[in-house]
Amino acid sequence: MQRYFIEKEQLSDQTATLFGDDAKHIQKVMRMGQGDRLICADNEGSAYLCEIRSITPDQIKAEILKKFENNTELPIHVTIVQGLPKGDKLELIVQKGTECGAKAFIPFKAERSISKWADNKIEKKLARLKKIAKEAAEQSHRLNIPDISEPVSIAQLIKISENYHQKIVAYEETAKAGEQHALPELFKKMRAQEKLLVVIGPEGGLSEQEINELTKAGFICCGLGRRILRTETAPLYVLSAASYHFELLEWGE
Template sequence: MRRFFIHPKEISNPTPALSDEEARHIKNVLRLKQGDNIRLFDGSGREYDAEIITLSNISVEVSILHRIDSIDDPPVEIDFAQAFLKARKMDLLVKQLTELGISKWIPFIAKRSVPKPDTKHLFKRTERWKKIVLETLKQSNRSRFTEIGETVSFKDIFGLAPDHDLKIVFWENESKPLHRSLSSYSSPCRKILAVMGPEGGFTPDEIEAARGAGFLTASLGPRTLRAETASLVACTLLQYLFGDMGKIVLTKMPASNTYF
């Protein structure tokens, strides 16, 4: 069934209305009609089966048939902090990391970040990323928004650390692979802050500052990965270990880490 976004405030209305953009897509592209059933999601984890009751080129009103509590989101929240890369790479990462189930996207500026965007461009980029998230939610059957955080400095990331159970920086010069970095970690993990650097990597000073703020550091293996590839690998591994990507294979992380 086709999925469309509806603002949460609309749900309580007697005849909830979809946005103009969604209305045009329903009427002019999909050519749905009065009486057709559609699936709605409000970005908070809830979905709704609904029936189209009126439609025009700029308006679609529906009747909510029943609510569905979504179970698609992983049991762990991953906030992913990404140092600025080139524009197209950042756009693609927002899409792909949303597909992988991250809860929040936090762009930041590291010492070796190229380019360093100005305030005007940041606003445009943020609005673009929100649109990318919305379209990706429709495609990936997710029901909860990936929050787009404000662009911050690398040091500002440290202020977010206390709200997370696991804080980890992926660094190409780290000798310890992920499973060794996590070998002494035994606390329950419901919220993760993962940090990935720019194309040029983190400076040694940045890594020392992160360690001093309580972050673990880990390698992604012996091969040199492009920055955007490394981000996808890191997120996938975290979802496998702590989220729902590994539940078909493993019900829990083996104490000996023999699988990794």
């Protein structure tokens, strides 16, 4: 069933009201009418089954039939810090990472990032990524849309990392050296709702200097299996591993 994220103010006890792009999408793309059902999620952890009662081109009113009880969020909060990759790879990462349960994305101006965001383009780029995250969250039945922040420097990143329970950096050299136990050992220590920060390098990897600064700040180097993953594949590996560990293996339902 089609799912829409709406503001809390658009919900009353019995009614959900949809405007703008959502109202257009419901009518033009989904071709829904009175009596059709959809899901409204408030981006604060609740989702409702609704049935359309009235339609005008600009506004749709739907009756709330019931609140959904099943939680579709990852048990731990995973924030992906992504060394700015080339081209439109960040769009792929945000789309797939949202499906896989990321809580937030922080683009990172890494030493070897070839891609730079011009100051006057930041707003537009963020708006596009946020739209991709919203659509992927709707499609994958998330209760929350991941946050996407402006690109940060390494100094800002280390400051931000103070708010996290655990912080790791995916490091190719670690993978080559065969250190593969760090990630499961860290997962085993984590409890529900704790926050994990994951740093992924850009195409050229992180520099030795960056690795030194991050490990000095308490980041743990983790291998992600025996193979060398591309920058856009690494975040999906970590998120899939987190889902497997916390949703399938350890806690199940």
